[in-house]
Amino acid sequence: MITDDEIVPLEVQLEWQERYCRSAGSPTSAEILRAVLNDLDGPRVLAEVLSSRTRFGDLIGLRIMAAVHRLAIERLASSVAIFAPTLGGTAPSSSPDPERATRDFHAAVIEAIVAHSAMVQSSITEVPQTNExxxxxxxxxxxxxxxxxxxxxxxxxxxxxxxxxxxxxxxxxxxxxxxxxxxxxxxxxxxxxxxxxxxxxxxxxxxxxxxxxxxxxxxxxxxxxxxxxxxxxxxxxxxxxxxxxxxxxxxxxxxxxxxxxxxxxxxxxxxxxxxxxxxxxxxxxxxxxxxxxxxxxxxxxxxxxxxxxxxxxxxxxxxxxxxxxxxxxxxxxxxxxxxxxxxxxxxx
Structure with missing residues (x-):
């Protein structure tokens, strides 16, 4: 098992967090990370925004999820907010056309991160504030x-x-x-x-x-x-x-x-x-x-x-x-x- 102090490729941490979100019954949060992973495996628009390697225990996936959610909360990413149940939106998985909604959600996530890259970069340097x-x-x-x-x-x-x-x-x-x-x-x-x-x-x-x-x-x-x-x-x-x-x-x-x-x-x-x-x-x-x-x-x-x-x-x-x-x-x-x-x- 990977230790918390181990430095790993960003994709390794995000893939683990994505799997965990799905197993915990949070597919929309998982799709935020899937959007990022798809980009890093393809167009790599986010390569200049996100570091390529990370300490596993820093849980960068949580930080990215929170940064995107906050953009929606603060009305800076309305195209993300329409998919956020916490804000009254409809999750892609609950849409009449889940596949299309998921594609639209992925595009909205990437667009939001790029448009507000400075805020996202600042957010992911902060220790997660879950304390559920x-x-x-x-x-x-x-x-x-x-x-x-x-x-x-x-x-x-x-x-x-x-x-x-x-x-x-x-x-x-x-x-x-x-x-x-x-x-x-x-x-x-x-x-x-x-x-x-x-x-x-x-x-x-x-x-x-x-x-x-x-x-x-x-x-x-x-x-x-x-x-x-x-x-x-x-x-x-x-x-x-x-x-x-x-x-x-x-x-x-x-x-x-x-x-x-x-x-x-x-x-x-x-x-x-x-x-x-x-x-x-x-x-x-x-x-x-x-x-x-x-x-x-x-x-x-x-x-x-x-x-x-x-x-x-x-x-x-x-x-x-x-x-x-x-x-x-x-x-x-x-x-x-x-x-x-x-x-x-x-x-x-």
Whole structure:
């Protein structure tokens, strides 16, 4: 399997992302990438716009999809918007003549990228801002096993929407009990987004796959919650953020991240792990640390696992337990034996 840090031809990354979009039920998003791939294999109009090689884990395909979607959202590409269900358009696959609609959509995508090449090039240099709020369902599974107050900390927060997980929809059948009281919500991101601004909302919306209406509605709800429940997201590197964390007596510190490991180089991942272990070594029963992560299963980039490490000063602290597995956006979740065995306030 290709590693996240491997430098590959652009086509390799786009082909993988296209396949993933189709398997996840998002054919319109897949067709954006197919349009680009067809061009690179033929006329190569986009060869001057896009780099020929890329780090696989940078997920350039997601960035291109978001750039095209944003052009449609901001009414700069009306010929794309008419095919975007998130904007009231009709997906090519739902057209009376799917083949013709797909050809027209491909042409519209290429035209939009060329016409707004500077904006597209700028967009694809930005780290993806998905931070899908459906993943809050996974965080809630862990939170439901904590008694007492919680300080919720997250790196790779984007707009901090998942820092409001206790106010977002969950699944009672997966949770061990009610949500604990969250007394602090703090995250970091290299490029934080303010979800209360028009530009912030547009950028977040652009990363929703343009035919995934369920995700679109989840985001709309989360944006309403964000306008009512404050959270702090600072501009900072993940390593610096984790290194500065402190434990507070009388509450559980939860360090959370989701689907962002691939964007970090291996040395950075190791350093974050070391810093988390160092912080965990300071934990006590009165000031415990939970490290909760929703990241790809090793050797299976298309499946994720919910892992939890708990430090509370007792023997065995820091052991990794897997509570659930599922698809990246949190749509399909299956509890593991450890996940099924937990109870409210039990730790695990």
């Amino acid at each position: 709020v459906g993943r809050s369902r996974l965080l809630r599974i862990a939170l439901s096993r904590i008694s007492g107050d919680v300080r919720l900390c997250e790196f790779g927060s984007s707009a901090g929407l998942n820092l409001r997980a206790d106010h977002l929809p969950g699944d009672a059948s997966l949770e061990a009990g009610p949500m604990p009281r969250v007394i602090e919500r703090r995250g970091c991101d290299l490029s934080p987004i303010d979800p209360t601004t028009t530009s912030g909302r547009a950028r977040l919306t652009s990363y929703v796959w343009m035919d995934d209406l369920d995700r679109f509605e989840r985001l709309r709800h989360a944006l309403r919650v964000a306008s009512e429940i404050p959270a702090v997201v600072v501009k900072a590197d993940a390593t610096d953020f984790v290194g500065a964390l402190e434990l507070h007596p009388g509450c559980t510190t939860v360090l959370w991240h989701s689907s962002m490991w691939c964007y970090l180089a291996e040395p950075t991942r190791r350093r974050i792990g070391e810093l988390t272990d160092e912080l965990g070594a300071k934990a006590t029963a009165k000031a415990p640390l939970w490290h909760v992560a929703w990241e790809p299963i090793p050797d299976d980039r298309e499946r994720h696992e919910l892992t939890v490490q708990i430090w509370d000063g007792t023997a065995g602290s820091g052991a990794i337990r897997t509570l659930a597995t599922g698809t990246t956006h949190g749509r399909e979740i299956t509890l593991t034996r450890d996940g099924r065995g937990g109870s409210a306030g039990s730790g695990l």
